[in-house]
Amino acid sequence: MDGTTPAPEELLKIAVEVAREAAETACRMRADGVSGVATKSTVTDVVTAADRAVERQAVATLRAVRPGDAVLGEEYGDAEGAGPAGGSGVRWILDPIDGTVNYLYGLPHYAVSLAAEVDGEVVAGVVRNAATGDEWTAVRGRGAYRAGQRLHGSVETDLGQALVATGFGYDPARRAHQAGVLHRLIPYVRDIRRFGVASIDLCLAAEGLVDGYYEKGLNLWDHAAGGLVATEAGLRVDGLAGAAPGPDLVIAAPPALFGPLHDHLARLDAAGGP
Structure with missing residues (x-):
């Protein structure tokens, strides 16, 4: 290594190779039978071997390809590295299996999500549905793609005709609050979808297969790659009142839908509760 930071396109190439290999391992282990099932934050928050x-x-x-980089993963946190961005200024943000409950049950919606962050800004990302092989990629400023097709998000402009995806946390009290928000939001949208995989939800919004998405309680590894895909597809990805997307709330929607969806969620205290 010469100490220079590679171009985002090169980081994406690495991310795609790593994600594809990781997805193959996940599928192979699923075929062999799910094992080592344990729980994390609650009895419904599962993790597998x-x-x-x-x-x-x-x-x-x-580590083999980029030994000076830092890595933030869902299961083991910060891998050894020289500070939050390693000695290179690059940090990888990894969710090894987003949608573990789907994985446990054999539902075909679970993904490997991997993003590359340079000096605190996500510049490249890939989300690969391990069960189906669907793969979404993005480079900051260069657009978002699936299967060679550039993504542009939904063209819907009426929130009342919008199909909106969301998700729920694992804590029972948080779920109750989120259910209340959903109960009061649903009269104002076409319908709701819940796939159980935040990274894929963001990519579906990028592709226009859903018109928008929101969720409380996401960690950085849940939305780093998918959020870039959505942003590069022309969606606005933010929290409430100009806040950055994060644990309080992530909203992703085309500009025409973002404002109305945001305002309903603010009125309904979607970022509140446990």
């Missing part, structure tokens, strides 16, 4: 194995594999590959 595959989550841990896939993360270890991806981190090892990244």
Whole structure:
């Protein structure tokens, strides 16, 4: 290594290779039978041996290719590195299996999500649905793509005709609050979808297969790659009142829908509760 930061396109190439290998491992372990199931924050928040194995594999590959970088993963946190961005200014943000409950049940919606952050800004990302092989990629300033097609999000302008995706946390009190928000929001939209995979939800919004998305309680590894895909597809990805997307709330929608959706969510205290 010469100490220079590679171009975002080169970081994306690395991310795609790592994500594809990780997805293959996840699928192979799923075919062999889910094992090592444990819980994390609550009894419904599950983690499997595959989550841990896939993360270890991806981190090892990244370490081999980019030894000076930092890695933030869902299962093991910050891998060893020189500070939050490593000695290189690059940090990788990894969710080894986003949608572990789907993975546990064999539902075909679970993803490897990997983003590259340079000096605090996400510049490249990939989300790969391990079950189907669908793959979404983005480079900051260069657009978002799936299967070679550039993504542009939904053209819907009426929130009342918008199909909106969302998700729920694992804490029962948080779920109750989120259900209340949903109960009061649903009269103002076409319908709601809940797939259980934040990274894929963001990519579906980028593709226009849903018109918008919101969720409370996301960690950085949940939305780093998918959020870039959505942004590069022309969506606005933010929190409430100009806040950055984060644990309080992530909203992703085309500009015409973002304002009305944001205002309803603010009125309904979507960022509140436990």
